[in-house]
Amino acid sequence: MRLDFSGAPEIAAPPDEVWKRLLDHEFVASVAPGVESVEPIDDRHFKVISGFGVGAVKVKFQLEVELSDVNPPKSLKMSAHGKAPGSGVEVSTTLEIEPLPPNRSRLKWSATSEVRGTVASVGARLLKGTAKKLTESFWDKFAARVGERSK
Amino acid sequence: MATLFGSGIKRREDPRLITGKATYTDDVKLPGLLYAAVLRSTYAHAKLRKVDVAKAKKAPGVVAVYTGADVKDKLDTVPCAWNVPNCDLKVPPHPPLAVEKVRYVGDGLAMVVAESRAAARDALDLIDVDYDALDAVVDPEKATQKGAPELHKEVPGNVAFTWKVAGGDVAKAFAEAPVTVEQRIVQNRLLPTAMEPRAACASYNPGTGQLTCWVTSQNPHIHRFLLSVMTKLPEHRIRVIAPEVGGGFGSKIPGYPDEALVSFASMELGRPVKWTEDRSENYKVTIHGRDHVEYVALCGTKDGKITGLRTKVYAGLGGYASTAAPGIPTILHGLMYSGPYTIPNIEGTIYGVYTTTTPVDAYRGAGRPEATFLLERMIDLYARKVGLDPVEVRRMNLIPKEKFPYTVATGLTYDSGNYQGALDKALQMFDYKKFRAEQAKGRKEGRYLGVGVTTYCEICGLGPSQVAGAVGFGGGLYDSAIVRVYPTGVVRAYIGAKPHGQGEETTFAQIVGDEFGIPVENVEVVAGDTEATPQGWGTYGSRTTAACGSAVKVAAQRVKDKAKKIAAHLLEANEADLEWKDGKFAVKGSPDRGKTFGELALMANVAWNMPPGVEPGLEATAFFDPSNFVYPFGTHICTVEVDVETGEVKILRYIAVDDCGPQINPMIVDGQVHGGVIQGLGEALxxxxxxxxxGQLLTGTMMDYAVPKASQMPKVETAHTVTPSPVNPLGVKGVGETGTIASVPTLVNAVCDALAPLGISHIDKPLTPARVWAAIQHARGGAK
Amino acid sequence: MIPTSFEYLRAKNLKDALKAIGKNTKVIAGGHSLLPLLRFRLAQPDTLVDIGQLQELKGIKQAGGGMKIGAATTYRELLESRELGTLYPLIAEVTEHIGDLQVRNAGTIGGGLAHADPAADMPPVMLVLDATFLLQSKGGKRSVAARKFFKGPFTTAMKPNELLTEIQLPAPPKGAGMAYASFEQAASGYALAGAAALIAIAKGMITRAELAFTGLADTPFLAPAAAKLVGTSGDELISQVAAAAVAGVEANDDIHAGPEYRTHLATVAARRALTQALERAR
Structure with missing residues (x-):
């Protein structure tokens, strides 16, 4: 099942600051819901274990995350290939940071996900809303936290 | 004694079924039983990079784990058994577990065998699979287009076959016809949803080399053959038992990898192994039905005479060719394009297409509902275009009853029929003129009432074996029975077919009871065990009563013939002087000098005083091969009201008049009609x-796949006409599929009729409120 | 269809249950929402705490002019309560929509509300009745208004260590009529869109109007637009209010209904519910 979401939260921090946080995997993990561990392979590749879900639903995925098209401090592509028993997910996110002078930024993100297996065949009714909420709240929270830290 | 034939006695199957006392495959428990679970692909189309089972093998309770690589040299591929000729059929190998590639979500990757079902299931989560994703293609039409991903290297362009049917001169008919209607029709893909999912339990005895396999099967003898091919064990070493089978609707005809895999595991491990599908596995792995994209054109005169029909059909086959798949959209579909009508010119081109989806095979009606639907839909479009009443157009084109046997343009010869009679009967039950008046009045008040009338006929009672051979069906289509009389005068009939909900345990007992003049309670019908029953071909295609019931009748007659010889001997009379009356053979004119069936049964079995040259025992075997198919028919009428604000369809009345020849048990006939109609309305709505x-199946559970519920469905009013078939001794025609064949166009035509004032002529089924509403919005937008 | 293994704890009393719940536990009562998730392995708790048998959490009581319903009260018990049916006929009406007989025999009102399915029938009823939910934990208890309880799909204001123990219903306003209208998805029976309405009148004029939706958005919600009816006689305004109530709502989209159709159905449901509530108030 394909899901496309996007957003453009404003961040109370300049692009350099936002960029630094985007590449700080520990910071990103602290903002993301359900992350249990992050293991950097190199500065572009990470192994992540994370639980996704809302309410009673929780599926633990093993994710291989790759950063590509790295263009500091402007844009970045983040791809995740995730496996869980009976399910799978691919998420491809493009990120662009736009300066909002004097001292702020806008983080334009758009994510395309492909969900497979049990999660797709069981969750058709509810997957979209849930995934949207999770994705949006992740980036909104990221934006808010970067802003807070930058104060 | 009152005759049992024609009596609506209660189904003897039901008490055990509804009180939970029946034994299904999953109920089989054997000493040392192991449990299997199969890991299924989550990709629709991908190359397999690795299937790592190392962790699973070490998991608690796990006895063995097999991958495609482990079984590929030991198990043969899953066969396709309907090799339709003259269509360049391409059947690429279907490995029981995927080796290089997966071709649908649900394709098997590995099987875990463990001490408990839970341990087997837990171990699946420990198997690590890496895939290289390939593009999926789920639409059979798109799969044939240039650039579409290809599933099998042996099948360029994904086209498994191109099959043609032609009769008359279609090009000329269309060139000359003043009126032509065309429509693209999508036959929605369906999930058979038998109440009992599939299961298989295999027990191999290394001492004797015998394999016993309990399978959810509509045709245990076919499964024995298919298992023999896949396991490479000779057929006489295999015993297939289909115990209670909880519905099939066609989905338990095919051979699947699963029964071969448990058989293989049992042979490897020397212990019995059982596998039972769960519902979401059933939805992903057990065959689906329908899935056509059709381009249909019909032509005719301005005064309602149909002169030609032309189709181009893309029939989805799924990832592999299932057992009977090639025959469904061809022999059982294209040959029925004339329906009950005299259409002189017919041409159809059917492409069987591989797509990255679950394999598609026979589903209740199997090809014939699609044929009836497209034909009935087109006739309504045609009637609207020429401005004639759709019932009158049908009546004008029906084959007249005096013309039978009648050969239609596709080459089939219909056995018998009285199509006008069924239409007349339906119109006696339903005041068509009055409804049209109400409809006209309603339209002025903003109410949208509609009526659909279907006159149909179908091919069933499959069929003569000679035809089976000619059309590439990998088996015979006769059926068989052993009628065995016990010393105490009770009887068992061992039958080759395998009823699984249709009630033949009751109706066949009625046939035998009548023949011998004994109470129905004294007759038992045994089916489903290849060790006990003679070679038969199973229960599908509304064939069981016509083919196997006839075998029962013939075998019973043979028994009776022998009993008569014994009676003559005991009564010291000539056979010719005996008559069968009131349950005994008596000398004509001296009814007191007679021998009851019970007395003759005892004598035959103890053989103290047998006629010279007559063997002891009282039993007979019959193999009955019909001389033709049978063609049941009828008229269905449905009225609806559409709420144009919400798109909801309310069924006001549903009337089914079916002619399946003489009815052995009218209550069971009505039950078959009710079930079939409801199943068809599910498809339609x-x-x-x-x-x-x-290629992800989004309707993976019953939360999203809308099997009809009793509360959503109308009361079905049934009636019948009786036109015997000349091709079998019972005169019966079969009634298992009439409901799914007739009801779908009836409902859709009613809704399209209701929405005619809005300019709506066609909506693809299922007519969910969302689709109907969207069509109304579209029509209104177009009108602005 | 086999869950991952878990510990099963049948709580002896409420205190016992409150002590047991927390991280990686799930509470089970009727089990109709949870069991499918367990079987699909979409939920893999370490421990299941069964509160279905706790008498402390059962029962329907008069309280002030309103009523209190124990969270583990089954749907069937709701239907059988004459007092509840008299005071809040809407609850009985909606309960009949929920599942089938077997589901209603075992499913509980608290379980359904805590599960917070965005298309469930009962939440909008709780919203229009302005119910309050009593939440208890080892550390104490607090009350949360239904109107602040539903946070998103399957997401509520409850913390992992809290248990919904009681549903408190205020006295219905004088002269109130209530109604529910919904369009069910044919397979699941959940609402593609549904609306609950409550209208109170005095001397032919509307004194209070409440409207809430389910199935339409990612969570059941109360529509403030209903307030426009107050001070009017209703009738001709109802269609406008129904349309205004869904304006700007981001509607759900799935294989059964797109956002446009859902929004339309929600408008129709709102109109029908408001109209019927008004008729009943009269």
Missing amino acids: QEMAVYDED
Whole structure:
């Protein structure tokens, strides 16, 4: 099942600051819901274990995350290939940071996900809303936290 | 004694079924039993990079784990058994577990065998699979287009076959016809949803080399053959038992990898192994039905005479060719394009197409509902275009009853029929003129009432074996029975077919009881065990009563013939002087000098005083091969009201007049009609298997796949006409599929009729409120 | 269809249950929402705490002019309560929509509300009745208004260590009529869109109007637009209010209904519910 979401939260921090946080995997993990561990392979590749879900639903995925098209401090592509028993997910996110002078930024993100297996065949009714909420709240929270830290 | 034939006695199957006392395959428990679970692909189309089972093998309770690589040299591929000729059929190998590639979500990757079902299931989560994703294609039409991903290297362009049917001169008919209607029709993909999912339990005895396999099967003898091919064990070493089978609707005809895999595991491990599907596995792995994209054109005169029909059909086959798949959209579909009508010119081109989806095979009606639907839909479009009443157009084109046997343009010869009679009967039950007046009045008040009338006929009672051979069906289509009389005068009939809900345990007992003049309670019908029953071909295609019931009748007659010889001997009379009356053979004119069936049964079995040259025992075997198919028919009428604000369809009345020849048990006939009609209304209104573009099945559970519920469905009013078939001794025609064949166009035509004032002529089924509403919005937008 | 293994704890009393719940536990009562998730392995708790048998959490009591319903009260018990049916006929009406007989025999009102399915029938009823939910934990208890309880799909204001123990219903306003209208998805029976309405009148004029939706958005919600009816006689305004109530709502989209159709159905449901509530108030 394909899901496309996007957003453009404003961040109370300049692009350099936002960029630094985007590449700080520990910071990103602290903002993301359900992350249990992050293991950097190199500065572009990470192994992540994370639980996704809302309410009673929780599926633990093993994710291989790759950063590509790295263009500091402007844009970045983040791809995740995730496996869980009976399910799978691919998420491809493009990120662009736009300066909002004097001292702020806008983080334009758009994510395309492909969900497979049990999660797709069981969750058709509810997957979209849930995934949207999770994705949006992740980036909104990221934006808010970067802003807070930058104060 | 009152005759049992024609008596609506209660189904003897039901008490055990509804009180939980029946034994299904999953109920089989054997000493040392192991449990299997199969890991299924989550990709619709991908190359397999690795299937790592190392962790699973070490998991607690796990006895063995097999991958495609482990079984590929030991098990043969899953065969396709309907090799339709003259269509360049391409059947690529279907490995029981995927080796290089997966071709649908649900394709098997590995099987875990463990001490408990839970341990087997837990171990699946420990198997690590890496895939290289390939593009999916789920639409059979798109799969044939240039650039579409290809599933099998042996099948360029994904086209498994191109089959043609032609009769008359279609090009000329269309060139000359003043009126032509065309429509693209999508036959929604359906999930058979038998109440009992599939299961298999295999027990191999290394001492004797015998394999016993309990399978959810509509045709245990076919499964024995298919298992023999896959396991490479000779057929006489295999015993297939289909115990209670909880519905099939066609989905338990095919051979699947699963029964071969448990058989293989049992042979490897020397212990019995059982596998039972769960519902979401059933939806992903057990065959689906329908899935056509059709382009249909019909032509005729301005005064309602149909002169030609032309189709181009893309029939989805799924990832592999299932057992009977090639025959469904061809022999059982294209040959029925004339329906009950005299259409002189017919041409159809059917492409069987591989797509990255669950294999598609026979589903209740199997090809014939699609044929009836497209024909009935087109006739309504045609009637609207020429401005004639759709019932009158049908009446004008029906084959007249005096013309039978009648050969239609596709080459089939219909056995018998009285199509006008069924139409007349239906119109006696339903005041058509009055409804049209109400409809006209309603339209002025903003109410949208509609009526659909279907006159149909179908091919069933499959069929003569000679035809089976000619059309590439990998088996015979006769059926068989042993009628065995016990010393105490009770009887068992061992039959080759395998009823699984149709009630033949009752109706066949009625046939035998009548023949011998004994109470129905004294007759038992045994089916489903290849060790006990003679070679038969199973229960599908509304064939069981016509083919196997006839075998029962013939075998019983043979028994009776022998009993008569014994009676003559005991009564010291000539056979010719005996008559059968009131349950005994008596000398004509001296009814007191007679021998009851019970007395003769005892004598035959103890053989103290047998006629010279007559063997002891009282039993007979019959193999009955019909001389033709049978063609049941009828008229269905449905009225609806559509709420144009919400798109909801309310069924006001549903009338089914069916002619299946003489009825052995009218209550069971009505039950078959009720079930079939409801199943068809499910297809027409709400059932559809939905794949996304990546080949993920989004209707993976009953939360999203809308099997009809009793509360959603109307009362079905049934009636019958009786036109015997000349091709079998019972005169019966079969009634298992009439409901799914007739009801779908009846409902859709009613809704399209209701919405005619809005300019709506066609909506693809299922007619969910969302689709109907969207069509109304579209029509209104177009009108602005 | 086999869950991952878990510990099963049948709580002896409420205190016992409150002590047991927390991280990686799930509470089970009727089990109708949870069991499918367990079987699909979409939920893999370490421990299941069964509160279905706790008498402390059962029962329907008069309280002030309103009523209190124990969270583990089954749907069937709701239907059988004459007092509840008299004071809040809407609850009985909606309960009949929920599942089938077997589901209603075992499913509980608290379980359904805590599960917070965005298309469930009962939440909008709780919203229009302005119910309050009593939440208890080892550390104490607090009350949360239904109107602040539903946070998103399957997401509520409850913390992992809290248990929904009681549903408190205020006295219905004088002269109130209530109604629910919904369009069910044919397979699941959940609402594609549904609306609950409550209208109170005095001397032919509307004194209070409440409207809430389910199935339409990612969570059941109360529509403030209903307030426009107050001070009017209703009738001709109802269609406008129904349309205004869904304006700007981001509607759900799935294989059964797109956002446009859902929004339309929600408008129709709102109109029908408001109209019927008004008729009943009269």
